[in-house]
Amino acid sequence: MNFYKRTQNYLVSLFKSKDLLFEFTKRDFQQRYKGSLLGVIWALLSPLLMLGVYSFIFVSVFKSKWGSSSIQQDGKMLYTMMIFAGLVPFQIFSESVNRSVSLLGQSANYIKKVVIPIEILPTSIVLSTVINSFFSVGLLILGKLLFLNTPNWTLIFVPLVLIPIMLLSLGFALIVAAFGIYIKDLVYVVGLLVNILFYMSPIFYSADSLPARFRFLIHLNPIAPIINHFRDVFINGELFSISxxxxxxxxxxxxxxxxxTIFNYLRKGFADVI
Known part of the structure:
Protein backbone atom coordinates (compact mmCIF):
# COMPACT_ATOMS: atom_id res chain seq x y z
CA MET A 1 0.00 0.00 0.00
CA ASN A 2 1.54 3.33 -1.03
CA PHE A 3 1.71 6.64 0.80
CA TYR A 4 -1.30 8.02 -1.02
CA LYS A 5 -3.48 5.05 -0.17
CA ARG A 6 -2.58 5.06 3.53
CA THR A 7 -3.25 8.77 3.80
CA GLN A 8 -6.51 8.44 1.89
CA ASN A 9 -7.76 5.62 4.14
CA TYR A 10 -6.86 7.60 7.24
CA LEU A 11 -8.61 10.75 6.03
CA VAL A 12 -11.68 8.81 4.88
CA SER A 13 -11.87 7.13 8.28
CA LEU A 14 -11.66 10.47 10.06
CA PHE A 15 -14.23 12.04 7.75
CA LYS A 16 -16.72 9.25 8.35
CA SER A 17 -16.24 9.69 12.09
CA LYS A 18 -15.82 13.47 12.06
CA ASP A 19 -18.54 14.03 14.66
CA LEU A 20 -16.90 11.51 16.97
CA LEU A 21 -13.49 13.08 16.39
CA PHE A 22 -14.94 16.49 17.20
CA GLU A 23 -16.44 15.22 20.45
CA PHE A 24 -13.22 13.49 21.54
CA THR A 25 -11.18 16.61 20.76
CA LYS A 26 -13.69 18.88 22.50
CA ARG A 27 -13.83 16.64 25.57
CA ASP A 28 -10.07 16.42 25.84
CA PHE A 29 -9.69 20.19 25.60
CA GLN A 30 -12.38 20.80 28.22
CA GLN A 31 -10.93 18.25 30.62
CA ARG A 32 -7.59 20.05 30.66
CA TYR A 33 -9.04 22.81 32.82
CA LYS A 34 -12.10 21.10 34.28
CA GLY A 35 -12.45 21.81 37.97
CA SER A 36 -9.65 24.39 38.03
CA LEU A 37 -10.36 27.77 39.57
CA LEU A 38 -9.09 29.81 36.62
CA GLY A 39 -10.24 27.42 33.91
CA VAL A 40 -9.06 28.21 30.39
CA ILE A 41 -7.10 31.22 31.67
CA TRP A 42 -4.39 28.68 32.50
CA ALA A 43 -3.87 28.31 28.75
CA LEU A 44 -2.57 31.89 28.82
CA LEU A 45 -0.86 31.83 32.21
CA SER A 46 1.08 28.61 31.71
CA PRO A 47 3.13 29.71 28.67
CA LEU A 48 3.68 33.15 30.22
CA LEU A 49 4.94 31.70 33.50
CA MET A 50 7.13 29.20 31.68
CA LEU A 51 8.52 31.92 29.44
CA GLY A 52 9.16 34.13 32.48
CA VAL A 53 11.21 31.42 34.19
CA TYR A 54 13.31 30.64 31.11
CA SER A 55 13.83 34.34 30.37
CA PHE A 56 15.00 35.00 33.92
CA ILE A 57 17.46 32.11 33.84
CA PHE A 58 18.95 32.71 30.42
CA VAL A 59 18.64 36.50 30.12
CA SER A 60 19.05 37.77 33.68
CA VAL A 61 21.27 35.05 35.15
CA PHE A 62 23.36 33.83 32.20
CA LYS A 63 23.19 37.18 30.33
CA SER A 64 22.50 35.36 27.08
CA LYS A 65 22.04 37.21 23.80
CA TRP A 66 20.72 36.01 20.49
CA GLY A 67 23.83 35.41 18.44
CA SER A 68 24.39 37.65 15.47
CA SER A 69 20.77 38.58 14.81
CA SER A 70 20.39 41.56 12.49
CA ILE A 71 17.19 42.69 14.25
CA GLN A 72 17.81 45.99 15.99
CA GLN A 73 15.85 45.52 19.18
CA ASP A 74 16.42 45.45 22.91
CA GLY A 75 18.56 42.35 23.48
CA LYS A 76 16.50 41.03 26.39
CA MET A 77 13.18 41.32 24.60
CA LEU A 78 14.56 39.81 21.40
CA TYR A 79 15.97 36.82 23.26
CA THR A 80 12.69 36.34 25.13
CA MET A 81 10.68 36.37 21.90
CA MET A 82 13.14 33.98 20.25
CA ILE A 83 12.68 31.55 23.15
CA PHE A 84 8.91 31.81 22.94
CA ALA A 85 8.92 31.16 19.18
CA GLY A 86 10.92 27.99 19.81
CA LEU A 87 8.84 26.82 22.75
CA VAL A 88 5.48 26.93 20.95
CA PRO A 89 6.15 24.22 18.31
CA PHE A 90 8.16 22.09 20.73
CA GLN A 91 5.33 22.15 23.29
CA ILE A 92 2.90 20.93 20.62
CA PHE A 93 5.21 18.03 19.88
CA SER A 94 6.16 17.12 23.45
CA GLU A 95 2.64 17.24 24.85
CA SER A 96 1.20 15.24 21.94
CA VAL A 97 3.83 12.50 22.27
CA ASN A 98 3.96 12.33 26.07
CA ARG A 99 0.19 12.08 26.39
CA SER A 100 -0.19 9.52 23.60
CA VAL A 101 2.28 6.95 24.93
CA SER A 102 -0.15 5.65 27.59
CA LEU A 103 -3.33 6.67 25.79
CA LEU A 104 -4.51 3.30 24.49
CA GLY A 105 -3.83 1.56 27.79
CA GLN A 106 -6.17 4.04 29.45
CA SER A 107 -8.86 3.57 26.78
CA ALA A 108 -9.61 -0.15 27.14
CA ASN A 109 -13.37 0.33 26.77
CA TYR A 110 -13.00 2.00 23.39
CA ILE A 111 -10.78 -0.80 22.14
CA LYS A 112 -12.64 -3.82 23.54
CA LYS A 113 -16.28 -2.83 23.78
CA VAL A 114 -16.89 0.03 21.38
CA VAL A 115 -16.29 -0.20 17.66
CA ILE A 116 -14.63 3.08 16.69
CA PRO A 117 -11.64 3.93 14.50
CA ILE A 118 -8.92 3.68 17.16
CA GLU A 119 -6.74 6.20 15.33
CA ILE A 120 -9.24 8.84 16.48
CA LEU A 121 -7.76 8.67 19.98
CA PRO A 122 -4.21 9.91 19.28
CA THR A 123 -5.53 12.22 16.56
CA SER A 124 -7.86 13.93 19.03
CA ILE A 125 -4.96 14.39 21.46
CA VAL A 126 -2.87 16.13 18.80
CA LEU A 127 -5.78 18.31 17.65
CA SER A 128 -6.61 19.29 21.23
CA THR A 129 -2.97 20.17 21.85
CA VAL A 130 -2.81 22.30 18.69
CA ILE A 131 -6.02 24.12 19.65
CA ASN A 132 -4.59 24.75 23.11
CA SER A 133 -1.43 26.14 21.49
CA PHE A 134 -3.50 28.84 19.76
CA PHE A 135 -3.41 30.78 23.04
CA SER A 136 0.41 30.73 22.93
CA VAL A 137 0.37 31.61 19.23
CA GLY A 138 -1.89 34.56 20.03
CA LEU A 139 0.49 35.75 22.75
CA LEU A 140 3.42 35.33 20.38
CA ILE A 141 1.70 37.46 17.72
CA LEU A 142 0.79 40.10 20.31
CA GLY A 143 4.34 40.23 21.63
CA LYS A 144 5.72 40.50 18.11
CA LEU A 145 3.39 43.42 17.27
CA LEU A 146 4.11 45.25 20.53
CA PHE A 147 7.83 44.73 21.02
CA LEU A 148 9.46 43.95 17.68
CA ASN A 149 9.86 46.41 14.86
CA THR A 150 9.89 43.85 12.04
CA PRO A 151 7.51 43.33 9.08
CA ASN A 152 4.12 41.85 9.97
CA TRP A 153 2.98 40.58 6.58
CA THR A 154 4.60 37.17 7.17
CA LEU A 155 2.01 36.41 9.86
CA ILE A 156 -0.31 35.27 7.08
CA PHE A 157 1.89 32.18 6.84
CA VAL A 158 1.15 31.06 10.41
CA PRO A 159 -1.15 28.21 9.21
CA LEU A 160 1.64 26.94 6.95
CA VAL A 161 4.24 26.71 9.71
CA LEU A 162 1.78 24.77 11.87
CA ILE A 163 1.28 21.99 9.30
CA PRO A 164 4.72 20.28 9.61
CA ILE A 165 4.65 20.23 13.42
CA MET A 166 1.12 18.78 13.34
CA LEU A 167 2.18 16.01 10.95
CA LEU A 168 5.36 15.31 12.92
CA SER A 169 3.49 15.23 16.24
CA LEU A 170 0.76 13.00 14.84
CA GLY A 171 3.27 10.58 13.33
CA PHE A 172 5.18 10.13 16.59
CA ALA A 173 1.94 10.08 18.60
CA LEU A 174 0.69 7.13 16.52
CA ILE A 175 4.01 5.33 16.94
CA VAL A 176 4.29 5.70 20.72
CA ALA A 177 0.59 4.97 21.21
CA ALA A 178 0.92 1.71 19.28
CA PHE A 179 4.08 0.56 21.06
CA GLY A 180 2.99 1.92 24.43
CA ILE A 181 0.20 -0.59 24.76
CA TYR A 182 2.73 -3.44 24.45
CA ILE A 183 5.66 -1.89 26.35
CA LYS A 184 4.50 -0.40 29.65
CA ASP A 185 7.89 1.12 30.45
CA LEU A 186 7.84 3.11 27.23
CA VAL A 187 6.25 6.04 29.04
CA TYR A 188 9.49 6.57 30.99
CA VAL A 189 11.70 6.12 27.93
CA VAL A 190 9.66 8.56 25.84
CA GLY A 191 9.63 11.14 28.64
CA LEU A 192 13.42 10.95 28.89
CA LEU A 193 13.96 11.13 25.12
CA VAL A 194 11.63 14.11 24.72
CA ASN A 195 13.47 15.88 27.54
CA ILE A 196 16.81 15.23 25.81
CA LEU A 197 15.37 16.45 22.50
CA PHE A 198 14.24 19.63 24.24
CA TYR A 199 17.81 20.67 25.00
CA MET A 200 19.09 19.44 21.65
CA SER A 201 16.63 21.68 19.82
CA PRO A 202 17.59 25.31 19.03
CA ILE A 203 15.16 26.82 21.53
CA PHE A 204 17.54 28.72 23.79
CA TYR A 205 20.24 29.13 21.19
CA SER A 206 20.59 29.56 17.43
CA ALA A 207 21.92 26.72 15.33
CA ASP A 208 24.75 29.01 14.19
CA SER A 209 26.04 29.30 17.75
CA LEU A 210 26.82 25.58 17.97
CA PRO A 211 30.42 24.45 17.43
CA ALA A 212 30.83 23.18 13.87
CA ARG A 213 31.47 19.59 14.97
CA PHE A 214 28.07 19.42 16.69
CA ARG A 215 25.90 21.04 14.02
CA PHE A 216 25.08 17.68 12.47
CA LEU A 217 22.83 17.10 15.52
CA ILE A 218 20.64 19.99 14.39
CA HIS A 219 20.34 18.47 10.92
CA LEU A 220 19.21 15.17 12.48
CA ASN A 221 16.53 16.91 14.55
CA PRO A 222 13.25 17.18 12.59
CA ILE A 223 11.94 19.89 14.93
CA ALA A 224 14.90 22.24 14.35
CA PRO A 225 13.85 23.56 10.91
CA ILE A 226 10.26 23.95 12.13
CA ILE A 227 11.49 26.16 14.97
CA ASN A 228 13.46 28.23 12.47
CA HIS A 229 10.36 28.63 10.29
CA PHE A 230 8.41 29.86 13.32
CA ARG A 231 11.11 32.44 14.05
CA ASP A 232 11.20 33.61 10.44
CA VAL A 233 7.44 34.19 10.37
CA PHE A 234 6.87 35.49 13.91
CA ILE A 235 10.11 37.23 14.81
CA ASN A 236 12.21 38.10 11.74
CA GLY A 237 9.26 39.11 9.61
CA GLU A 238 10.61 37.28 6.59
CA LEU A 239 9.47 34.34 4.51
CA PHE A 240 11.08 31.06 5.47
CA SER A 241 13.31 29.22 3.01
CA ILE A 242 11.01 27.43 0.56
CA SER A 243 13.45 24.54 0.08
CA THR A 261 1.88 2.03 9.06
CA ILE A 262 3.12 0.96 12.49
CA PHE A 263 -0.22 1.77 14.13
CA ASN A 264 -2.22 -0.22 11.57
CA TYR A 265 0.17 -3.17 11.77
CA LEU A 266 0.12 -3.39 15.58
CA ARG A 267 -3.55 -2.61 16.11
CA LYS A 268 -4.52 -6.24 15.51
CA GLY A 269 -3.18 -7.16 18.92
CA PHE A 270 -4.43 -4.18 20.93
CA ALA A 271 -7.45 -5.94 22.39
CA ASP A 272 -5.37 -8.99 23.39
CA VAL A 273 -2.85 -7.11 25.52
CA ILE A 274 -5.18 -4.77 27.39
Whole structure:
Protein backbone atom coordinates (compact mmCIF):
# COMPACT_ATOMS: atom_id res chain seq x y z
CA MET A 1 0.00 0.00 0.00
CA ASN A 2 1.54 3.33 -1.03
CA PHE A 3 1.71 6.64 0.80
CA TYR A 4 -1.30 8.02 -1.02
CA LYS A 5 -3.48 5.05 -0.17
CA ARG A 6 -2.58 5.06 3.53
CA THR A 7 -3.25 8.77 3.80
CA GLN A 8 -6.51 8.44 1.89
CA ASN A 9 -7.76 5.62 4.14
CA TYR A 10 -6.86 7.60 7.24
CA LEU A 11 -8.61 10.75 6.03
CA VAL A 12 -11.68 8.81 4.88
CA SER A 13 -11.87 7.13 8.28
CA LEU A 14 -11.66 10.47 10.06
CA PHE A 15 -14.23 12.04 7.75
CA LYS A 16 -16.72 9.25 8.35
CA SER A 17 -16.24 9.69 12.09
CA LYS A 18 -15.82 13.47 12.06
CA ASP A 19 -18.54 14.03 14.66
CA LEU A 20 -16.90 11.51 16.97
CA LEU A 21 -13.49 13.08 16.39
CA PHE A 22 -14.94 16.49 17.20
CA GLU A 23 -16.44 15.22 20.45
CA PHE A 24 -13.22 13.49 21.54
CA THR A 25 -11.18 16.61 20.76
CA LYS A 26 -13.69 18.88 22.50
CA ARG A 27 -13.83 16.64 25.57
CA ASP A 28 -10.07 16.42 25.84
CA PHE A 29 -9.69 20.19 25.60
CA GLN A 30 -12.38 20.80 28.22
CA GLN A 31 -10.93 18.25 30.62
CA ARG A 32 -7.59 20.05 30.66
CA TYR A 33 -9.04 22.81 32.82
CA LYS A 34 -12.10 21.10 34.28
CA GLY A 35 -12.45 21.81 37.97
CA SER A 36 -9.65 24.39 38.03
CA LEU A 37 -10.36 27.77 39.57
CA LEU A 38 -9.09 29.81 36.62
CA GLY A 39 -10.24 27.42 33.91
CA VAL A 40 -9.06 28.21 30.39
CA ILE A 41 -7.10 31.22 31.67
CA TRP A 42 -4.39 28.68 32.50
CA ALA A 43 -3.87 28.31 28.75
CA LEU A 44 -2.57 31.89 28.82
CA LEU A 45 -0.86 31.83 32.21
CA SER A 46 1.08 28.61 31.71
CA PRO A 47 3.13 29.71 28.67
CA LEU A 48 3.68 33.15 30.22
CA LEU A 49 4.94 31.70 33.50
CA MET A 50 7.13 29.20 31.68
CA LEU A 51 8.52 31.92 29.44
CA GLY A 52 9.16 34.13 32.48
CA VAL A 53 11.21 31.42 34.19
CA TYR A 54 13.31 30.64 31.11
CA SER A 55 13.83 34.34 30.37
CA PHE A 56 15.00 35.00 33.92
CA ILE A 57 17.46 32.11 33.84
CA PHE A 58 18.95 32.71 30.42
CA VAL A 59 18.64 36.50 30.12
CA SER A 60 19.05 37.77 33.68
CA VAL A 61 21.27 35.05 35.15
CA PHE A 62 23.36 33.83 32.20
CA LYS A 63 23.19 37.18 30.33
CA SER A 64 22.50 35.36 27.08
CA LYS A 65 22.04 37.21 23.80
CA TRP A 66 20.72 36.01 20.49
CA GLY A 67 23.83 35.41 18.44
CA SER A 68 24.39 37.65 15.47
CA SER A 69 20.77 38.58 14.81
CA SER A 70 20.39 41.56 12.49
CA ILE A 71 17.19 42.69 14.25
CA GLN A 72 17.81 45.99 15.99
CA GLN A 73 15.85 45.52 19.18
CA ASP A 74 16.42 45.45 22.91
CA GLY A 75 18.56 42.35 23.48
CA LYS A 76 16.50 41.03 26.39
CA MET A 77 13.18 41.32 24.60
CA LEU A 78 14.56 39.81 21.40
CA TYR A 79 15.97 36.82 23.26
CA THR A 80 12.69 36.34 25.13
CA MET A 81 10.68 36.37 21.90
CA MET A 82 13.14 33.98 20.25
CA ILE A 83 12.68 31.55 23.15
CA PHE A 84 8.91 31.81 22.94
CA ALA A 85 8.92 31.16 19.18
CA GLY A 86 10.92 27.99 19.81
CA LEU A 87 8.84 26.82 22.75
CA VAL A 88 5.48 26.93 20.95
CA PRO A 89 6.15 24.22 18.31
CA PHE A 90 8.16 22.09 20.73
CA GLN A 91 5.33 22.15 23.29
CA ILE A 92 2.90 20.93 20.62
CA PHE A 93 5.21 18.03 19.88
CA SER A 94 6.16 17.12 23.45
CA GLU A 95 2.64 17.24 24.85
CA SER A 96 1.20 15.24 21.94
CA VAL A 97 3.83 12.50 22.27
CA ASN A 98 3.96 12.33 26.07
CA ARG A 99 0.19 12.08 26.39
CA SER A 100 -0.19 9.52 23.60
CA VAL A 101 2.28 6.95 24.93
CA SER A 102 -0.15 5.65 27.59
CA LEU A 103 -3.33 6.67 25.79
CA LEU A 104 -4.51 3.30 24.49
CA GLY A 105 -3.83 1.56 27.79
CA GLN A 106 -6.17 4.04 29.45
CA SER A 107 -8.86 3.57 26.78
CA ALA A 108 -9.61 -0.15 27.14
CA ASN A 109 -13.37 0.33 26.77
CA TYR A 110 -13.00 2.00 23.39
CA ILE A 111 -10.78 -0.80 22.14
CA LYS A 112 -12.64 -3.82 23.54
CA LYS A 113 -16.28 -2.83 23.78
CA VAL A 114 -16.89 0.03 21.38
CA VAL A 115 -16.29 -0.20 17.66
CA ILE A 116 -14.63 3.08 16.69
CA PRO A 117 -11.64 3.93 14.50
CA ILE A 118 -8.92 3.68 17.16
CA GLU A 119 -6.74 6.20 15.33
CA ILE A 120 -9.24 8.84 16.48
CA LEU A 121 -7.76 8.67 19.98
CA PRO A 122 -4.21 9.91 19.28
CA THR A 123 -5.53 12.22 16.56
CA SER A 124 -7.86 13.93 19.03
CA ILE A 125 -4.96 14.39 21.46
CA VAL A 126 -2.87 16.13 18.80
CA LEU A 127 -5.78 18.31 17.65
CA SER A 128 -6.61 19.29 21.23
CA THR A 129 -2.97 20.17 21.85
CA VAL A 130 -2.81 22.30 18.69
CA ILE A 131 -6.02 24.12 19.65
CA ASN A 132 -4.59 24.75 23.11
CA SER A 133 -1.43 26.14 21.49
CA PHE A 134 -3.50 28.84 19.76
CA PHE A 135 -3.41 30.78 23.04
CA SER A 136 0.41 30.73 22.93
CA VAL A 137 0.37 31.61 19.23
CA GLY A 138 -1.89 34.56 20.03
CA LEU A 139 0.49 35.75 22.75
CA LEU A 140 3.42 35.33 20.38
CA ILE A 141 1.70 37.46 17.72
CA LEU A 142 0.79 40.10 20.31
CA GLY A 143 4.34 40.23 21.63
CA LYS A 144 5.72 40.50 18.11
CA LEU A 145 3.39 43.42 17.27
CA LEU A 146 4.11 45.25 20.53
CA PHE A 147 7.83 44.73 21.02
CA LEU A 148 9.46 43.95 17.68
CA ASN A 149 9.86 46.41 14.86
CA THR A 150 9.89 43.85 12.04
CA PRO A 151 7.51 43.33 9.08
CA ASN A 152 4.12 41.85 9.97
CA TRP A 153 2.98 40.58 6.58
CA THR A 154 4.60 37.17 7.17
CA LEU A 155 2.01 36.41 9.86
CA ILE A 156 -0.31 35.27 7.08
CA PHE A 157 1.89 32.18 6.84
CA VAL A 158 1.15 31.06 10.41
CA PRO A 159 -1.15 28.21 9.21
CA LEU A 160 1.64 26.94 6.95
CA VAL A 161 4.24 26.71 9.71
CA LEU A 162 1.78 24.77 11.87
CA ILE A 163 1.28 21.99 9.30
CA PRO A 164 4.72 20.28 9.61
CA ILE A 165 4.65 20.23 13.42
CA MET A 166 1.12 18.78 13.34
CA LEU A 167 2.18 16.01 10.95
CA LEU A 168 5.36 15.31 12.92
CA SER A 169 3.49 15.23 16.24
CA LEU A 170 0.76 13.00 14.84
CA GLY A 171 3.27 10.58 13.33
CA PHE A 172 5.18 10.13 16.59
CA ALA A 173 1.94 10.08 18.60
CA LEU A 174 0.69 7.13 16.52
CA ILE A 175 4.01 5.33 16.94
CA VAL A 176 4.29 5.70 20.72
CA ALA A 177 0.59 4.97 21.21
CA ALA A 178 0.92 1.71 19.28
CA PHE A 179 4.08 0.56 21.06
CA GLY A 180 2.99 1.92 24.43
CA ILE A 181 0.20 -0.59 24.76
CA TYR A 182 2.73 -3.44 24.45
CA ILE A 183 5.66 -1.89 26.35
CA LYS A 184 4.50 -0.40 29.65
CA ASP A 185 7.89 1.12 30.45
CA LEU A 186 7.84 3.11 27.23
CA VAL A 187 6.25 6.04 29.04
CA TYR A 188 9.49 6.57 30.99
CA VAL A 189 11.70 6.12 27.93
CA VAL A 190 9.66 8.56 25.84
CA GLY A 191 9.63 11.14 28.64
CA LEU A 192 13.42 10.95 28.89
CA LEU A 193 13.96 11.13 25.12
CA VAL A 194 11.63 14.11 24.72
CA ASN A 195 13.47 15.88 27.54
CA ILE A 196 16.81 15.23 25.81
CA LEU A 197 15.37 16.45 22.50
CA PHE A 198 14.24 19.63 24.24
CA TYR A 199 17.81 20.67 25.00
CA MET A 200 19.09 19.44 21.65
CA SER A 201 16.63 21.68 19.82
CA PRO A 202 17.59 25.31 19.03
CA ILE A 203 15.16 26.82 21.53
CA PHE A 204 17.54 28.72 23.79
CA TYR A 205 20.24 29.13 21.19
CA SER A 206 20.59 29.56 17.43
CA ALA A 207 21.92 26.72 15.33
CA ASP A 208 24.75 29.01 14.19
CA SER A 209 26.04 29.30 17.75
CA LEU A 210 26.82 25.58 17.97
CA PRO A 211 30.42 24.45 17.43
CA ALA A 212 30.83 23.18 13.87
CA ARG A 213 31.47 19.59 14.97
CA PHE A 214 28.07 19.42 16.69
CA ARG A 215 25.90 21.04 14.02
CA PHE A 216 25.08 17.68 12.47
CA LEU A 217 22.83 17.10 15.52
CA ILE A 218 20.64 19.99 14.39
CA HIS A 219 20.34 18.47 10.92
CA LEU A 220 19.21 15.17 12.48
CA ASN A 221 16.53 16.91 14.55
CA PRO A 222 13.25 17.18 12.59
CA ILE A 223 11.94 19.89 14.93
CA ALA A 224 14.90 22.24 14.35
CA PRO A 225 13.85 23.56 10.91
CA ILE A 226 10.26 23.95 12.13
CA ILE A 227 11.49 26.16 14.97
CA ASN A 228 13.46 28.23 12.47
CA HIS A 229 10.36 28.63 10.29
CA PHE A 230 8.41 29.86 13.32
CA ARG A 231 11.11 32.44 14.05
CA ASP A 232 11.20 33.61 10.44
CA VAL A 233 7.44 34.19 10.37
CA PHE A 234 6.87 35.49 13.91
CA ILE A 235 10.11 37.23 14.81
CA ASN A 236 12.21 38.10 11.74
CA GLY A 237 9.26 39.11 9.61
CA GLU A 238 10.61 37.28 6.59
CA LEU A 239 9.47 34.34 4.51
CA PHE A 240 11.08 31.06 5.47
CA SER A 241 13.31 29.22 3.01
CA ILE A 242 11.01 27.43 0.56
CA SER A 243 13.45 24.54 0.08
CA UNK A 244 13.85 24.14 3.84
CA UNK A 245 10.08 24.18 4.31
CA UNK A 246 9.48 21.58 1.59
CA UNK A 247 12.16 19.32 3.09
CA UNK A 248 10.68 19.73 6.57
CA UNK A 249 7.17 19.05 5.29
CA UNK A 250 8.34 15.96 3.42
CA UNK A 251 10.16 14.54 6.47
CA UNK A 252 7.15 15.23 8.72
CA UNK A 253 4.86 13.57 6.19
CA UNK A 254 7.11 10.51 5.98
CA UNK A 255 7.07 10.19 9.78
CA UNK A 256 3.29 10.56 9.71
CA UNK A 257 3.00 7.75 7.14
CA UNK A 258 5.42 5.63 9.17
CA UNK A 259 3.25 6.22 12.24
CA UNK A 260 0.14 5.16 10.35
CA THR A 261 1.88 2.03 9.06
CA ILE A 262 3.12 0.96 12.49
CA PHE A 263 -0.22 1.77 14.13
CA ASN A 264 -2.22 -0.22 11.57
CA TYR A 265 0.17 -3.17 11.77
CA LEU A 266 0.12 -3.39 15.58
CA ARG A 267 -3.55 -2.61 16.11
CA LYS A 268 -4.52 -6.24 15.51
CA GLY A 269 -3.18 -7.16 18.92
CA PHE A 270 -4.43 -4.18 20.93
CA ALA A 271 -7.45 -5.94 22.39
CA ASP A 272 -5.37 -8.99 23.39
CA VAL A 273 -2.85 -7.11 25.52
CA ILE A 274 -5.18 -4.77 27.39
Missing amino acids: SYITSFFISFIIFILGL
